[in-house]
Amino acid sequence: MRETALRESRPLQWLLIAIAVAFLGLFLVLPLAAVFVEALRKGIEPLLATYTDEDTVSAIWLTLVVAAITVPLNLVFGVAAAWAIAKFEFRGKSVLISLIDLPFSVSPVVSGLTFVLLFGAQGLFGSLLDAWDIKIIFAVPGIVLATIFVTFPFIARELIPLMQEQGTAEEEAALTLGASGWQTFVTVTLPNVRWALLYGVLLCNARAMGEFGAVSVVSGHIRGLTNTMPLQVEILYNEYNFVGAFAVAALLAGLALVTLVAKSILEWRHAEGLSTARRH
Amino acid sequence: MTVSSVAGQRFTFVRPSALPGFGITLGFATTYLSLIVLLPLIVLVWRASALGLDGIWQVATTPRVMAALEVSFVTSALAALLNAVFGTLVAWVLVRYDFPGRRLLDAAVDLPFALPTAVAGIALAALYAPNGWIGALFAPWGIKIAFTPVGIFIALVFIGLPFVVRTVQPVLQDFEHEVEEASATLGATRMQTVFRVVLPALVPALVTGVALAFARAVGEYGSVIFIAGNIPFVSEIAPLLIVTRLEEFDYGGASAIAVVMLTISFVALLVINSVQALSRRRYEGA
Amino acid sequence: MANTTIELGKGVPIAITAEGLAKSFPGVAAVNGIDLQVKPGELMALLGPSGSGKTTLLRLFAGLETPTAGRILFGDEDATHLPVRERRVGFMFQHYALFKHMTVAENVAYGLSVRARRLRPSSTEIRKRAEDLLELVQLLGLGKRYPAQLSGGQRQRVALARALAVEPRVLLLDEPFGALDAQVRRDLRRWLRELHDRTGHTTLFVTHDQEEALELADRVAILNRGRLEQLGVPDDILDHPATPFVAGFVGDAVRLSVNVEAGWISLGGGKVPAPFQFPTGPAELFVRPSDLTLAHSAGHGTFSGKVVGTRRVGSARRAELVLDENLPSVEVTLPLEHAVHKGEELHLNLFTMRLFPAR
Numbered sequence: 001m002r003e004t005a006l007r008e009s010r011p012l013q014w015l016l017i018a019i020a021v022a023f024l025g026l027f028l029v030l031p032l033a034a035v036f037v038e039a040l041r042k043g044i045e046p047l048l049a050t051y052t053d054e055d056t057v058s059a060i061w062l063t064l065v066v067a068a069i070t071v072p073l074n075l076v077f078g079v080a081a082a083w084a085i086a087k088f089e090f091r092g093k094s095v096l097i098s099l100i101d102l103p104f105s106v107s108p109v110v111s112g113l114t115f116v117l118l119f120g121a122q123g124l125f126g127s128l129l130d131a132w133d134i135k136i137i138f139a140v141p142g143i144v145l146a147t148i149f150v151t152f153p154f155i156a157r158e159l160i161p162l163m164q165e166q167g168t169a170e171e172e173a174a175l176t177l178g179a180s181g182w183q184t185f186v187t188v189t190l191p192n193v194r195w196a197l198l199y200g201v202l203l204c205n206a207r208a209m210g211e212f213g214a215v216s217v218v219s220g221h222i223r224g225l226t227n228t229m230p231l232q233v234e235i236l237y238n239e240y241n242f243v244g245a246f247a248v249a250a251l252l253a254g255l256a257l258v259t260l261v262a263k264s265i266l267e268w269r270h271a272e273g274l275s276t277a278r279r280h
Numbered sequence: 281m282t283v284s285s286v287a288g289q290r291f292t293f294v295r296p297s298a299l300p301g302f303g304i305t306l307g308f309a310t311t312y313l314s315l316i317v318l319l320p321l322i323v324l325v326w327r328a329s330a331l332g333l334d335g336i337w338q339v340a341t342t343p344r345v346m347a348a349l350e351v352s353f354v355t356s357a358l359a360a361l362l363n364a365v366f367g368t369l370v371a372w373v374l375v376r377y378d379f380p381g382r383r384l385l386d387a388a389v390d391l392p393f394a395l396p397t398a399v400a401g402i403a404l405a406a407l408y409a410p411n412g413w414i415g416a417l418f419a420p421w422g423i424k425i426a427f428t429p430v431g432i433f434i435a436l437v438f439i440g441l442p443f444v445v446r447t448v449q450p451v452l453q454d455f456e457h458e459v460e461e462a463s464a465t466l467g468a469t470r471m472q473t474v475f476r477v478v479l480p481a482l483v484p485a486l487v488t489g490v491a492l493a494f495a496r497a498v499g500e501y502g503s504v505i506f507i508a509g510n511i512p513f514v515s516e517i518a519p520l521l522i523v524t525r526l527e528e529f530d531y532g533g534a535s536a537i538a539v540v541m542l543t544i545s546f547v548a549l550l551v552i553n554s555v556q557a558l559s560r561r562r563y564e565g566a
Numbered sequence: 567m568a569n570t571t572i573e574l575g576k577g578v579p580i581a582i583t584a585e586g587l588a589k590s591f592p593g594v595a596a597v598n599g600i601d602l603q604v605k606p607g608e609l610m611a612l613l614g615p616s617g618s619g620k621t622t623l624l625r626l627f628a629g630l631e632t633p634t635a636g637r638i639l640f641g642d643e644d645a646t647h648l649p650v651r652e653r654r655v656g657f658m659f660q661h662y663a664l665f666k667h668m669t670v671a672e673n674v675a676y677g678l679s680v681r682a683r684r685l686r687p688s689s690t691e692i693r694k695r696a697e698d699l700l701e702l703v704q705l706l707g708l709g710k711r712y713p714a715q716l717s718g719g720q721r722q723r724v725a726l727a728r729a730l731a732v733e734p735r736v737l738l739l740d741e742p743f744g745a746l747d748a749q750v751r752r753d754l755r756r757w758l759r760e761l762h763d764r765t766g767h768t769t770l771f772v773t774h775d776q777e778e779a780l781e782l783a784d785r786v787a788i789l790n791r792g793r794l795e796q797l798g799v800p801d802d803i804l805d806h807p808a809t810p811f812v813a814g815f816v817g818d819a820v821r822l823s824v825n826v827e828a829g830w831i832s833l834g835g836g837k838v839p840a841p842f843q844f845p846t847g848p849a850e851l852f853v854r855p856s857d858l859t860l861a862h863s864a865g866h867g868t869f870s871g872k873v874v875g876t877r878r879v880g881s882a883r884r885a886e887l888v889l890d891e892n893l894p895s896v897e898v899t900l901p902l903e904h905a906v907h908k909g910e911e912l913h914l915n916l917f918t919m920r921l922f923p924a925r
Contacts, residue, residue: 006464006630006650008474013377020373021385023366027438028391031403034413038406081309088302090294098549099313102321105545107499108397109519110538113526114320117327122531124323149316171299181300203393210396212502217523230398230502237402237506246406249399256394263394264387458663461630462725464650465657466677466732476680480667562712563666 039246050247059232078155086163112217138220146214158200161275195273328535339536356497359436367444397502405506427509440493447489484559495548580641587636598792611779614789656729664713671709677732699727739771813852834889836869848924
């Protein structure tokens, strides 16, 4: 083969490709396939039975509710933090950015633990909450809090590098033309970051619906009340209801696939709308 | 005659800007952060410190805790190392070669990011159990994968892979082709160029990716507990031990272990940051 | 320059030859049949606009591209299919292509350290040669630094030292000063010429800067769209352009479309004699500011132009003149003391003529 000093030989290339494909196939694709195969192992009937079982239905419902609260809140946070960080120079900025990255370095179980320590029966506010008969741990609010902790960096991390790259020139131009701060934000900044925003929302949502460790610690696993879909998967699995567990898992896996597809579309079609770190 | 005085250098927190909204956005963001992140973590540390440094040390050195930490660390480290090798290979193949299905494969790398950990957990358990697709291949030889530390290792390879691939990929992508040409004109063989010029340039990114994968693996819960077996001293991971302590209402013990794990995460973060800072200073200059 | 004891360019410098060389990429013929020889020890410039194929030609010589037709000879040896790592060329890239994660000394020593065991000098020997080379390029003492900590000019010198370390047969430089500031560029140009005179390597460099080419090179090859337009010493290129392209490309020439009738060209209200036996018909006239002189008065062979603007260039002034309505304006160089006003009419002589029949 010509120019061998500049490129690996063909056979070597194909070998490397084969190894990469085999590795990814073994570690990534096989587990994914297993979810769907196991879900359908006993046929369609048991599958549908799971989806209509009331505990499962409430688990699905709770997952959706948690996501519906978490994502918008994190969206507002992400936008606010990105605005402050990207458009202004101030001291302690890197501390702020490190804090935003914090949940990524904390084990989900530890995250859940911190909320138990705060709001649990023996927690810091435990007696206070008890007095007012507010339940956070072992109830939905705890789940929401834990989910927020684990997922809030996603949107901020998509927006910050992009807005930093975009700079302040356009916003300053808008101001000189007479726009108010809010107008500038809505008509100039937001359109420039809409794809990154969507991307961040996708990731945040996927993680919010799929979070297990943190939610497991705070939820109390009360069937029909404080079980999200991932927790329901665990319960069904521990009861040896494998088909049921995989049935619910298949829903989540489906969500993961949809997220991946949407993510890829954004990366391929709207690469210029994402920060350069995201472009392939 | 008027004397104009120049204001001395004042301590300014933020550089004045024409853009509005600094106060409100920063205020909101820091409040949010404090409530959601800082407060809980402070309480954790406070709770653990109630035991005193000795107390934490006591808890951390009980045999069961040490065993759990060891299981977590060793499997995480090994998984991160395996991912270092194969993750680099995958990144290389994705960046440098074109083949049918490359884009699909590229998208698939993010699967562990997108897939809920519990789903991955039961899928891996099903695959590697003695009667699973892969477990069944090894069972006749008496080799058990699921419910042993090997199973933990496999799960941690799964979740750590994207970290390595996605940190190495952009560096490889932006790699100056001319440098490889220069190496060739100087007489190097292809292998020499790859191993002496290209791969060394990837080392900072690789270290970052490995540290990220390691930190994530140490704290991983959902993907691991189904395949792990969870036998104390053998296949029990540290996060599981925390949950067990919680169920026993031993908040102090749980906090102590959590603090130990947090310390490790921070050390990993520090490593990442120093590697990045050093390489930026040395290799990217002013 | 420092006195060194290193053997520079072992052996006799060789010629490099291209015979009917061609290289096509999908949809474009980058190099389209070029015959060219760089004489042993010569410093030749490849000059041309972007897309002219000069970089491709250089890379063909280096072995970084393979030709679609033709031959390449190094001395008498057919090197057309010789792989790049066996060609022993010293190649310099526009953006240096230094190994960022190696120190300067390691960069320079690289070519020696990758040699097969039996050809490789000992590590002490390698270190010494790297040091000698650093001294040659006046970077002694910077061996432990990393490329990122050097200036652009310093990096380019490291790249040269690195290329020289392997005792190349020829030096190929791809716009070596393109990424540098004007002043640094001028200094390095001078320095490269001195270095070349000392080491005597056959050197071929690519540039789009004609000042650089004409100042530095022994001979200049003008390329346009993959073909060789002219090859000659700088004086020839400037004073006797072989093709309209060359006439328009070098010097500050303006191209005027004129008509030759019975040996005369109508220009600016006057008539100028055309070269001996120049065919009647449309032609292209290339005029540089230095080709025009002021005539004392209107007369035989003069023409006039109206001043539409002036500008200052260095220590002289240039007046922009319109000779005829439908022709582009030309410039004439005037001494500073000569005052001109807009709208003024000047009488001119055409000192030198570069005329080509229109295609």
